[in-house]
Amino acid sequence: MNQKIRHYTPIPTQWVGPIKIIGNTVNDEVKVPLATYETPLWPSTNRGAKISLLCGGIRATIIDERMTRSVVLKADNAQQALDTLTHLHENFSLLQKVVAKTSRYARLIDLHSQIIGHLLFLRFECTTGDASGHNMVTKAADALILWIIEQHPTLSYASISGNYCIDKKASAVNGILGRGKNVVTEMVIPEAVLTKNLRTTAEKMVTLNTQKNHIGSNIAGSLRSANAHFANMLLAFYLATGQDAANIIEGSQGIVHCEVRDKDLYFSCSMPNLIVGTVGNGKGQDLAMVEEHLQALGCREQRNPGENARRLAAICAATVFCGELSLLAAQTNPGELMRSHIAMERKG
């Protein structure tokens, strides 16, 4: 093999679904491609998809969206950092103009900050159209640094990325201040479906969620995370759709909340940091399979900027919901997880 040229690593991929989705972004039944080496993920997610058809659909609500980049500037002392910060807040519209010049799609919507000693951390927060926006906000941040230092010449450059963004690291800031799409998925599953299709009960599911996802995660020293395996579905979805899959790190920091309602089950997955885009790296002509997947998902339509990406986020979140529901149901029964893994791998 000539090691200088680009080649391709083929990841096994299969369609699951259709998944029925309702809510403020998608109202549709959608088949979803999942690219993964962990082949038991397909039948497991598929089981969840079937449940979505039986229960009127998974409600996916997009709460918020933004992409962020934090820079670090050095001031002489905290007072100077504070004065600069005050000035920036007073001139936010000027900052917005600086950003607008760097891209047709980037729009500065908020600014958060931290002052640590004489260091000023600025977290620029933008909407970025259909792109996940990593590069767009870096470009914007580059321009903002130049503008700020011009206005405040006593400050100097420390870093284009100060890890208060924060990209692809286990942290709390993204869940609290937002990064990517914030999506909640939820559905009520009737007792009969629980019994027949998931071999479980509402009470068993709520007990498991408390003991495993809440208490277990807590004692593991988890951070803003209470779920069984959001990461698996996210990874497979991200790879199939040309996303920067390292963003599963913040993406997987989400919460399962469920309740017994009469004998039915209210089940929800809250994912505040779903970073997806339908344009940018990982997409385009030389990646025909990704294009095919995005087209089949209905994310290659002529729409207002951002709408294709929001559609993709809602479908992604619903896919995570399906896989999470299915695995938790399996774990309510002793031995079922291992038995089904073995069965699936034999078939696989």
Place this chain on the structure above:
Amino acid sequence: MNQKIRHYTPIPTQWVGPIKIIGNTVNDEVKVPLATYETPLWPSTNRGAKISLLCGGIRATIIDERMTRSVVLKADNAQQALDTLTHLHENFSLLQKVVAKTSRYARLIDLHSQIIGHLLFLRFECTTGDASGHNMVTKAADALILWIIEQHPTLSYASISGNYCIDKKASAVNGILGRGKNVVTEMVIPEAVLTKNLRTTAEKMVTLNTQKNHIGSNIAGSLRSANAHFANMLLAFYLATGQDAANIIEGSQGIVHCEVRDKDLYFSCSMPNLIVGTVGNGKGQDLAMVEEHLQALGCREQRNPGENARRLAAICAATVFCGELSLLAAQTNPGELMRSHIAMERKG
């Protein structure tokens, strides 16, 4: 496209290196395949690889290895949970026998626990030969649950996975108790190399590491994580070598520590949770490209169980080191990150 059958999502892949590695596991120069949609990662990691050749090699030290699964059992109260726990510690060799029957390669080496109210969380810790070991420890845990409940019939099953393992979630437990290979990589980079090949200085690097990786990560509410982008290299390496790439979540929770030594730079990456395997899911005949990559990495040799996997871990850690060094050097200079991204993507 017939959506029922399996197809493949091809991930762009390129070789970087060779990387020179020394230490208690690998003493070799190795070319490394990286599968990623983020193509600027290749030249960036490659720049680090070149540095490794100029400085006598990256020292990769494997500190520890284990794979874990935690189960949850319900007792009547905390006292009963404690009595059971005491009994299990006293009969650890019997637990080892139970595990040994489930696999030729699984060996129970430790047991940690938490008692929360009447719930008993048991974290079983095994070596697993050349496998990453997820399924091996699940199978072992299944057998252990049966054995424990037989011995302590007042206890009952709560969950096969209690999230105290913890798999693919941002947490503290894995770094503290271990999961996967614990690998430290380090190298001293002379001043001349810093200036010429990385366009930086030792002092600039240490300042940036403090302000970005330590302070910036801290204020972001990060957990056991102080690095710029371990996740990117991990993801690309994992995909190219057939790993369960969702394990980048714990894998990326590592620490960069560097020091000025005279005017040279001591640079190190500590990665306590590198989960890799050379057998199991993601490997095998139907994944020819993965096999080719593993073979080229020298991880398909006849060796004692575990040696191929440890070799893979050391190479993986050295690859992360290369990419981290290169990006941090770029970020010490204003504007360089964006300029090189743009240049690489044009070339890319």
Place this chain on the structure above:
Amino acid sequence: MNQKIRHYTPIPTQWVGPIKIIGNTVNDEVKVPLATYETPLWPSTNRGAKISLLCGGIRATIIDERMTRSVVLKADNAQQALDTLTHLHENFSLLQKVVAKTSRYARLIDLHSQIIGHLLFLRFECTTGDASGHNMVTKAADALILWIIEQHPTLSYASISGNYCIDKKASAVNGILGRGKNVVTEMVIPEAVLTKNLRTTAEKMVTLNTQKNHIGSNIAGSLRSANAHFANMLLAFYLATGQDAANIIEGSQGIVHCEVRDKDLYFSCSMPNLIVGTVGNGKGQDLAMVEEHLQALGCREQRNPGENARRLAAICAATVFCGELSLLAAQTNPGELMRSHIAMERKG
């Protein structure tokens, strides 16, 4: 006021209880002094104490005890750090002898470690009799450093305290590896008592615990913490009994777990890091009120070393249980918290 001499700040103190306690350490009814500026704490904790009398007592189970100090040593590289660590584990009995010479009461029971680059963090773990043990382990660590550097002259001193201990800081390590007493308290509260004495129901309590202590703490980015106000009772108990009250930081990182059992409520508080002592700073002749309190609590008896401190820990944990139960019950009803605060402060 002559500002050079010592004077005293008087903290308002009142007795609550008696609290009925059962379990592996205390089987008794005990009145408890609470020193606090937050006077509504007294009637609130008292309400919980009354419940303990009605329900057969709070079961307090001591799971574990230890005090820790971590030191940092510098090696040339990670390999040397690892070799040293291996040697220390092989010669653990020699380390125990070094510790035994520093105090009649300190006994080295375990050693945990972390290697970060060339830095070796060693966490020495001791039992310390009736003392909380901060100074005892510092003295032991001082001696161990000398001994280790003598054996391994290539290593050098970095710090007597490496924050991997970790003392009085919000972290995960203490809950996972232990520091102080690990105590679980639990009790089943019949429906009638819930309704009449706490104006609530089992279901309301479980729902509140999930939504506030588990989900709410989670989204706040809490770490190993799921409770309403452990800190308040701990502070008041610590001040009244001469403890180093800054240890409420790790002490308050505990978990409430409760369940509906039929219509009764199983309620538990798990506190893995309760740091208390009956000898040492804060105790002694010149602190007569503390002595009086300890005596009334039955912690000034002639017993085997450690037994008085364990008794104090069990009483402390039961006190926390009382206050937590009472506040949560109040918060299940809209407006009750504020109304009772106002009423109590008027009375107070």
Place this chain on the structure above:
Amino acid sequence: MNQKIRHYTPIPTQWVGPIKIIGNTVNDEVKVPLATYETPLWPSTNRGAKISLLCGGIRATIIDERMTRSVVLKADNAQQALDTLTHLHENFSLLQKVVAKTSRYARLIDLHSQIIGHLLFLRFECTTGDASGHNMVTKAADALILWIIEQHPTLSYASISGNYCIDKKASAVNGILGRGKNVVTEMVIPEAVLTKNLRTTAEKMVTLNTQKNHIGSNIAGSLRSANAHFANMLLAFYLATGQDAANIIEGSQGIVHCEVRDKDLYFSCSMPNLIVGTVGNGKGQDLAMVEEHLQALGCREQRNPGENARRLAAICAATVFCGELSLLAAQTNPGELMRSHIAMERKG
């Protein structure tokens, strides 16, 4: 002792200082009372105070202030929660009016939120004059809940405190969104002072801060915390001035950042969550010693609402700075910590 009546637990107290403070809030030399059972704290903090006189004063900059309370409301689903939230943001001025009616001093300045499934967490953020404000925001939140449910009758009460506030728990949210005063203290210490008065060097201090406060805290799984013992000074200051000392939990989550500047030392302590008040619980006629302390600190003057509390916060932060500087300097030298502890306790 008649156990029904209130008595007092006397905490040993001594004055340290004067501390020289400069900046946007205090420009003064102030003696500070510290109430603690840990008597070595006095000479240690005093050593730092002396340094402040030699170096032109500790610059204390107040960055922000607010007190918060989060409530939880139940909606039917996430969409309804989102609609409500949108409505609240659009009618923020009405919310402000509701709050203004509950207190002369409470002013609603911001609102943050989280939607988890169908649960709506609202974090109300107020300025509260000279009070720390816990009760003021609870009262405000009570009124806001009533108003919101009146406007949105499909929502219902879940909890008056949803732990997204978050009070007295180890978490990330308070540092990121603010709670209490956000204060940065900083000072440059010349080489001669370091050598003579602190027996250390700038380089030694920076190395120790990196290895202990940053790396050590990181591997301990600490959260937004990088310091040696902020908690000790905070506790002693809080007790002496009538504060709710359980707030040392968030108060101690702060960061030491220092740098070598030529051979001098830039040293800073960033404390984003300093919760203090000069009115409210713990103050008043029946607590004469607290009143005496507050008066001596100059916090009983006729000033605009909030100014006395801000003065107290700046003094508190400067006190923490003194103790932190002194202990870190001691830990740069092997054996010094233990020797000085022993010496002080003998004298003590």
